[in-house]
Amino acid sequence: MAEAEAINVDLEIIVHGAQGRSKPELRLWLRMLSTTKLISQEIRRRLRTEFGATLPQFDLMAQLYREKEGLRLGELSKRTMVTNGNVTGLVERLEADGYVQRVTPDGDRRVTVAKLTENGTTFFAAMAAAHERWLQEMMADVDPHMITALWSEIGAVKNSASNHLSGAVFE
Amino acid sequence: MAEAEAINVDLEIIVHGAQGRSKPELRLWLRMLSTTKLISQEIRRRLRTEFGATLPQFDLMAQLYREKEGLRLGELSKRTMVTNGNVTGLVERLEADGYVQRVTPDGDRRVTVAKLTENGTTFFAAMAAAHERWLQEMMADVDPHMITALWSEIGAVKNSASNHLSGAVFE
DNA sequence: AGCTGATATTTGAAATGTCAAAGGTTCGTG
């Protein structure tokens, strides 16, 4: 354990350099980024080996899973924080795999609604259960109080960042 | 301010659903992920519009900046958490732009060392200054104590995750 | 010297990511 920690500290130093003189905001950002990358990569690896799926596909299906009626591609784009053009391709591939179905509603022919098929629903449910388990595993060494505290503190960071964006995010 | 916060809370709900029944680890993970995405996208946007650069290029140059003698591509891959094949293409484009130079040392002809050119050095220095400023801006509303606290708490998360990886990360 | 195994990088296929521009479709208003 102690050894693993030491190795990890080294990794951090290697990744971001021995930058004692950086501003705290920058140090925090670099650590957030590397931590997120680390966990993302692990989740990607497991999704691929255990389910043959990708993380973006998982994210997209997660949105559809809780909207039985499906979602418009534009909504999907906002919720997954993925660009419109990207959603098109993702849905295309998921449709080819039989997990998602595309429908154009009668009312508005500009719109395309994507929804999970029955296959897609059961497939996603299995992935979601594993996904939640993996996260509990990976955060097993963290004090539960710290987890909830982190959740709210990161909320503060997110709020601050949201208030200082240049682009029009609140369309 | 209060309004912007309300809007942001809505965004979070939209992005991740009104999932009161999720495990804390999952909630924390989703929030970390969306926050990191939000800030990354803002940094990407600014790097592109103000410098015509991409975030991976910035990351790569950051590593070279603090190693005047340059780095082997494999080292670059580890430090940037980017795969080998990916580094090849990144360096290729940066070389075409005149910011990076590739050299094969005499001793070992398997190796390729990348280093910043003079142009690359001054270019990166300008980007780095802006980059640090942007982060201070985006985190301006966060209590400085919280920033340092977050830094160490996220360290705990990172350590825990490192200890529960499936793949061989500590080669 | 020649083999073998380890190292280092490149390549190729497929997916994801961005942005900008182009296509349709709908709606309000003249």
Add this chain to the structure above:
DNA sequence: CACGAACCTTTGACATTTCAAATATCAGCT
């Protein structure tokens, strides 16, 4: 009802991403 603005999705050009397979080189051993 026709026009133009607004809306939704797709397309196209590129960059990035991963993985696996291929290449190239080195180092050690016989």
